[in-house]
Amino acid sequence: MNTSPLVLGPMMRFVDGTSASIWVETRDSARVSVRAEDKVWGARSFSVHGHHYALVEVEGLVPGQVVSYSVEINGTRVWPDPSSGFPSSKIAALNPGQPLRMAYGSCRTSVPHDESGNRTHGVDSLRAYALSMAAGGGQPWPDLVAFLGDQVYADSTSEQMQQFIRTRRDINEPPGEELKDYEEYAHLYFLAWSDPANRWLLSTLPSAMIFDDHDIRDDWNASLSWRKQMTAAPWWHERIVAGLTAYWVYQHLGNLSPQARAADPIWQRVADHRGETELDLSAELDNFAERADQDPTSYRWSFSRDFGDTRLIVLDSRAARNLAPRNRALLDQTEMTWLNGLMRGGFRHVLVATSLPFLLPMGLHHVESWNEAVSEGAWGKPAAVAAEKLRQAVDLEHWAAFQKSFHEVAAMVTEVADGERGPAPETVTFISGDVHFSYVSEVERSSGSRIIQAVCSPIRNPLPRLLRSFTALTSYGLATPVGALVARSAKVPEPPFRWSGVTGPWFVNNLACLEVADEGLKLWWLTGVVRGDDHLHPQLEGVASLTLAPRRTTRVSSEP
Numbered sequence: 033m034n035t036s037p038l039v040l041g042p043m044m045r046f047v048d049g050t051s052a053s054i055w056v057e058t059r060d061s062a063r064v065s066v067r068a069e070d071k072v073w074g075a076r077s078f079s080v081h082g083h084h085y086a087l088v089e090v091e092g093l094v095p096g097q098v099v100s101y102s103v104e105i106n107g108t109r110v111w112p113d114p115s116s117g118f119p120s121s122k123i124a125a126l127n128p129g130q131p132l133r134m135a136y137g138s139c140r141t142s143v144p145h146d147e148s149g150n151r152t153h154g155v156d157s158l159r160a161y162a163l164s165m166a167a168g169g170g171q172p173w174p175d176l177v178a179f180l181g182d183q184v185y186a187d188s189t190s191e192q193m194q195q196f197i198r199t200r201r202d203i204n205e206p207p208g209e210e211l212k213d214y215e216e217y218a219h220l221y222f223l224a225w226s227d228p229a230n231r232w233l234l235s236t237l238p239s240a241m242i243f244d245d246h247d248i249r250d251d252w253n254a255s256l257s258w259r260k261q262m263t264a265a266p267w268w269h270e271r272i273v274a275g276l277t278a279y280w281v282y283q284h285l286g287n288l289s290p291q292a293r294a295a296d297p298i299w300q301r302v303a304d305h306r307g308e309t310e311l312d313l314s315a316e317l318d319n320f321a322e323r324a325d326q327d328p329t330s331y332r333w334s335f336s337r338d339f340g341d342t343r344l345i346v347l348d349s350r351a352a353r354n355l356a357p358r359n360r361a362l363l364d365q366t367e368m369t370w371l372n373g374l375m376r377g378g379f380r381h382v383l384v385a386t387s388l389p390f391l392l393p394m395g396l397h398h399v400e401s402w403n404e405a406v407s408e409g410a411w412g413k414p415a416a417v418a419a420e421k422l423r424q425a426v427d428l429e430h431w432a433a434f435q436k437s438f439h440e441v442a443a444m445v446t447e448v449a450d451g452e453r454g455p456a457p458e459t460v461t462f463i464s465g466d467v468h469f470s471y472v473s474e475v476e477r478s479s480g481s482r483i484i485q486a487v488c489s490p491i492r493n494p495l496p497r498l499l500r501s502f503t504a505l506t507s508y509g510l511a512t513p514v515g516a517l518v519a520r521s522a523k524v525p526e527p528p529f530r531w532s533g534v535t536g537p538w539f540v541n542n543l544a545c546l547e548v549a550d551e552g553l554k555l556w557w558l559t560g561v562v563r564g565d566d567h568l569h570p571q572l573e574g575v576a577s578l579t580l581a582p583r584r585t586t587r588v589s590s591e592p
Contacts, residue, residue, distance in 0.1 A: 037062065038110040040222055041231075042103050042121065045087075045286025047175075047238040049095035049126045053293075055286050057218075058084045058105055061310040066090055068101040068123060078302050078311045080281055081214040087285060087302075096127035111235070118166050118232040126175060131548035132339040135161070135237075136178040138244065138387060138465020139490035142223040143190045147567045154541040155570045156492040160560025161543050162233035164572040171558075171572070174545065175339065177237050178346070180465040181244025181387030182493075183283065184220045186211040186275060188246065193220055207267045210249070217278035241283040242333065242346050244387035244466055248275040254429040255407065256355040257420050269322075276321035276351075287335050287346075328352045329366045341380035342548055345371065349388045349431075357408060362388075362434035363441075375444040377454030381461060381553055383546075388430045389464040390441065391473045391485035391531050395511025396503075398519040400432035405522035430466070435524065442528045449481035456481045458582045459553050463546070465489035469503060470544070470557060471536025472578065475529050484580060485531070486555055488544030500539050508533070535576055542575050552581035 041056035054066050058077055064086040065074040077086040090101075100120040103111035112120055137157065143149040145156060164171060187210045189197070196219045197203050201212065211217055225231060245252035249271070253259060262268045285299070293299045298313065298320060305311040324331045333348035352367040354360060363371065375382070384390070392400065406419035423429060431438045445460050447453050461484040468490050475483035495503065505511060540559045547554040556577035560570035 035059075036110065037105040037108070038103065039083075040225055041235070042066075042111055043225070043234045043286065044121075044123070044236055044238045046240075046289055047124065047126060048289065049128050050091065050093050051290055052090040052093065052123045052125070052238075053286055053288075053290070054088045054090060054101075054103070054123075056086050056088075056103065058086065060084060062086070062105045063107075064088055065104040065107075066101055067104060068099045076305070076310070078305070078313055080277065080312075080317055081218075081314050083214075083218050084310070085281060089290060090123060091290075093123065093125040095125055096130070098122055098124045116228055116232065118228070121232070121235040124173070124175075124236075124238075126339070128340060130175075130340065132176075132342040132344075132381075133172060133174045133545075133547045134176040134178060134344075135174045135543055135545045136180055136385070136463050136465075137488040137491040137543045138180040139182040139246075139468060139493045140179075140224070141185055141188075141190065141493045142193070142220065144192070145227065145568060147565075150562060150567050150570075153492055154494045155560035155562060156227075156230075157541045157543040157558060157560050158233070158491050159227060159229050160570040160572045161558060162229040163569060165237075166229065166232060169572060171545070172547070174237065177239050178344075178385055178463070179239060179241045180385055180463065180488075181242060182246040182465070182490075183241060183243070184217075184224050185246045185493075186217065186220065186271075187249045189220070190223065192223055206265070207271065211271065211274070212267060213270055214274040214278055217274050217282075221278065221282045240287050240335075240337075240346060242287075242348060242385065242387060243279055243283065243350060245350060247279060247283075248272065248350070251424050251427060251429060252350050253353045253355060254424055254427075255420060256357065258424060259355055272325050273318050273321045276324055277317045280317060280321070284333060289337075292335070324351065328364055332367070332370065334367060334370065336374050338379075342383060343374070343376075343379045343381075344383045344385060345374050347371065347384065347386040349386050353434075360404070360408070360434055360436060362431055362437040368437070368440060371441070372444060375448050375453065377448050377451060377456050379457050381459050381548060382448060382457050384460070384462045386431075386462060386464050388466050389485055389487050390431050390438075390462040391475070392430055392432055392467075393471070393473070393507035393511075393533065393537075394527075394531065395509070395515045396507040397432040397527070398512070398515025398524075399506060400428045400430055401435055401438075401524045402515070402519040402522050403428045404433045404435060405519075405524050410522040439525070439528060445483055446528065449477070449483055451480060458482065459484050459580055461486060461553065461580075463488070463544070467503075468493065468495045469500070469537040469539045470542055470575075471538075472534040472555070473531045474534050475531045477529070482580060482583065483529075483531075484534075484553075486544065486546075487536075488542060488557060490541055491543055492541050494541055495539055504537070507537075535578060538575055540575060549579070552579045554579050
């Protein structure tokens with residue numbers, strides 16, 4: 033049983049040149065303070081369904097400044113733990129003139145880091161990265177790590193999570209081994225972020241996050257049929273409300289800049305609270321989550337940040353969908369208008385972070401576009417029913433399965449790349465996860481910006497070997513011309529451009545790194561490897577690397 037007044041965190045979230053946001057979960061109602069050098073910043077906790085949280089706004093930093101910090105709860109120092117063996121946690125204010133360096137990835141399950149856990153789920157690449165960074169392993173420190181979906185698995189739980197569920201309810205009753213309510217979400221996040229190595233890394237490395245389906249449930253909002261089916265389940269309402277409430281608390285709140293938080297009506301309640309007792313946001317957040325699920329236009333989960341000459345746009349490709357027949361869209365019109373306003377030139381690189389790859393391997397792209405057309409009636413009602421079952425069975429619900437949205441975004445990207453929206457950047461690069469294999473593809477162009485898709489998935493949740501073969505067969509080689517024929521048979525419009533693989537695929541657990549360098553956009557992928565029997569201290573190894581120089585001078589190697 034956890035007896036520390038600090039339950040989870042500290043987590044370094046939004047950081048810019050003059051401020052930092054540090055998130056914690058506490059055991060009780062508390063006053064939380066962050067101390068760095070001779071300065072102290074504090075915040076009062078707020079509560080949600082019996083759990084207590086605080087977000088401390090550290091202000092007045094000097095750009096480029098790096099300082100160690102500690103955390104106090106009600107005046108008692110609780111972080112760092114001097115016996116942990118990890119370095120002190122630091123606040124690193126961004127230097128406005130420094131090129132962006134970041135890490136990213138998706139799909140990370142929370143199972144033990146012992147021999148059994150590594151055998152079933154592979155080595156946690158994030159943890160291997162944390163251990164290497166703590167040891168001074170030579171990797172350059174990023175400015176940010178972006179987690180692009182499936183930070184937790186609410187529908188495919190570990191034995192440790194199931195043991196917790198059994199202490200609360202009959203696991204044989206719906207929703208069974210899946211999560212039911214906020215209390216179970218809180219425990220799932222604790223399992224995900226409490227490992228000492230990862231906890232240390234997240235205390236000092238700023239992070240940004242966006243959900244994907246497993247943060248809520250597999251195939252979340254895949255189609256109107258899926259949504260109707262889930263809405264009819266008697267346990268679903270509590271689940272979706274708990275999932276979105278927990279997401280706001282554990283993930284989304286830390287994405288917000290101080291200015292965005294000040295404009296957020298829920299955070300305004302926290303900031304304005306002056307009462308003697310702790311503010312309880314349970315009812316307000318539950319009502320908010322219900323409204324956000326029913327009306328996606330009522331709240332925006334997407335966000336954008338500029339890092340000097342690089343723009344990062346992080347897209348919600350799950351909650352902001354329009355599932356109405358004949359008007360299906362992966363981004364509804366409100367969200368698409370927001371994205372359209374941000375897709376501009378004048379940057380060296382435009383990065384679009386979307387949990388679902390925008391450019392799937394072309395064979396798989398054609399299959400998904402065909403499936404959408406058939407599901408919507410291109411071959412008649414019986415075929416539509418069968419296609420819908422296939423869509424949900426094998427997850428055919430990426431950008432390619434929302435052709436209206438795909439073509440609209442492709443047009444924006446092409447205009448940016450052709451210099452029609454300001455000076456053309458060197459690259460427009462989509463960074464994504466979800467598919468449980470990693471690869472890099474590029475649109476075939478002879479001028480203007482390079483249009484790139486760079487995928488990193490999974491951090492820790494590898495595909496079984498049989499599914500790896502199935503994925504390769506449906507994505508590459510003959511799958512491309514065969515898929516194109518099938519798509520044409522359902523009268524699917526041709527893609528607005530062609531793309532092909534630059535490197536990959538690879539199926540190992542891995543974490544990607546990205547750096548804006550003089551010679552171009554550098555990308556490399558890292559994985560954890562166990563040496564001998566030391567499963568608790570994996571080593572970090574390179575999987576692949578490449579440099580995307582302007583135009584067509586890509587250099588590919590097998591090591592970073």
